[in-house]
Amino acid sequence: MKIAFYGSSLVSAYWNGAATYYRGLLRALAEKGYDITFYEPDVYDRQKNRDIDPPEWCRVVVYDGTIDALKTVAARAGEADIVVKASGVGFEDDLLLDEVLRAARPSALKTFWDVDAPATLGELRASPDHPLRQALSAIDLVLTYGGGDPVVNAYRSLGARDCIPIYNALDPMTHHPVAADTRFAADLGFLGNRLPDREARVEHFFLEPAARLPSTNFLLGGSGWSDKPMADNVNYIGHVSTRDHNAFNVTPKAVLNISRASMAENGFSPATRVFEAAGAGACLITDYWEGIELFLKPDEEVLVARDGQDVVDVLAGLTTERAQLIGRKSLDRVLADHTYASRAVTVDAIFRAHAAQRMEAAE
Known part of the structure; x- marks a missing residue:
């Protein structure tokens, strides 16, 4: 047809x-x-x-x-x-x-x-x-x-x-594990363009935790953030080509998904970023939205944060070993159920x- x-x-x-x-x-x-x-x-x-x-x-x-x-x-x-x-x-x-x-x-x-x-x-x-x-x-x-x-x-x-x-879902031909890249080294990375429906949530889930954890390294990618006030421990790198998304996802200890407000309120709306990160074998922390358990199992295949304090707490207790285990389990899950x-x-x-x-x- x-x-x-x-x-x-x-x-x-x-x-x-x-x-x-x-x-x-x-x-x-x-x-x-x-x-x-x-x-x-x-x-x-x-x-x-x-x-x-x-x-x-x-x-x-x-x-x-x-x-x-x-x-x-x-x-x-x-x-x-x-x-x-x-x-x-x-x-x-x-x-x-x-x-x-x-x-x-x-x-x-x-x-x-x-x-x-x-x-x-x-x-x-x-x-x-x-x-x-x-x-x-x-x-x-x-x-x-x-x-x-x-x-x-x-x-x-x-x-x-x-x-x-x-x-x-995941396209394994484009999003998959790759070698780490020192350009994207960080404890927590977030990739997303600056949008009115997302900005307040980025402040709450990413920029505020960064200010509260001055010894932790945060990585921010995406367009539009150059004039946004942020703590010194946030490395803003601007637009990240899709060619580099896999490396961006696998290099930090964990990466963050922040839904736009309308998507979070509606629920059952996993962003492409959720599957891109899982497909690369990243340890993903996502803001909470109804229905997340239909796609990835909380605490085993994904870490869920309901507010900025949760992000702070997750990072404080997240070891490299646990992050790698979550990344492997999330990769297995999306390959099995979400391509x-x-x-x-x-x-x-x-x-x-x-x-x-x-x-x-x-x-």
């Missing part, structure tokens, strides 16, 4: 947290025989900051950030059996959704893939005339980056025919079930 996928970017992770998710899932679907074309706009300097070349397993079509170019690529939806419009494409999202739905064949499976459900649902609740809310009746399927029952029930209450979470290959089995079954239903309805 042919998939026309309209998303933010497949070839650039620059200010594009969904890149890892797209790459892992679409590669795994391609291995199952899907013929995929990914359409992405040339915006936000992503094309100037590519971190991969267009892959062999997916055609990538980059279009100019103009209305005419958008309409041209949207018309290509008419060639596909499955049409996917993702959230957060970054250029005229509402118009793109309208044009893609208009171009799609009546027999095509029309899917909205939400990679930031809490934010999207907040917009839909606040605006009864939101274009996406109005379009839900014409969309066959909503897939989400995470969220569990709260997100599923919310989408259905707004008129979605069906909503199914497809959680983040994109296993997620693709689920997506494939969903697509085929919906395709069969549409064929039956047409008879």
Whole structure:
């Protein structure tokens, strides 16, 4: 089956947290025989900051950030059996959704893939005339980056025919154990861009513990933090290329996952970073969110902190030996239960079930 996928970017992770998710899932679907074309706009300097070349397993079509170019690529939806419009494409999202739905064949499976459900649902609740809310009746399927029952029930209450979470996972080809790198030496590392929905939690879970542990070394990676006040024991290194994520994860004694506020409040929304770190064999400390035990076992495969004091306490009692043991167990768990290959089995079954239903309805 042919998939026309309209998303933010497949070839650039620059200010594009969904890149890892797209790459892992679409590669795994391609291995199952899907013929995929990914359409992405040339915006936000992503094309100037590519971190991969267009892959062999997916055609990538980059279009100019103009209305005419958008309409041209949207018309290509008419060639596909499955049409996917993702959230957060970054250029005229509402118009793109309208044009893609208009171009799609009546027999095509029309899917909205939400990679930031809490934010999207907040917009839909606040605006009864939101274009996406109005379009839900014409969309066959909503897939989400995470969220569990709260997100599923919310989408259905707004008129979605069906909503199914497809959680983040590990792509062992890109995230795996590597040798330590002295550039990333630290007791605790955190990697994340500065975002309004995350900043206060980074202060609470990372910067405040750093100030309280002056003899402990903290490592901060990600864009936007250069003017942020921080203790002298915090080494801020700026943007970290995806090529270095494995080394960033395995070198510190432990690494920290800090969910955006909306994700933490919603629960059942493990970030890509959770699986990237586990896949590299890192000892991961994560802020608490409902559902963590569905993915990794607390105290054995992951360490959980409910506040900054917990981070301080965990670091005070964490030996190198225990950190390494947790990293090995987390790696074993994600390889067994949480790869994109296993997620693709689920997506494939969903697509085929919906395709069969549409064929039956047409008879």
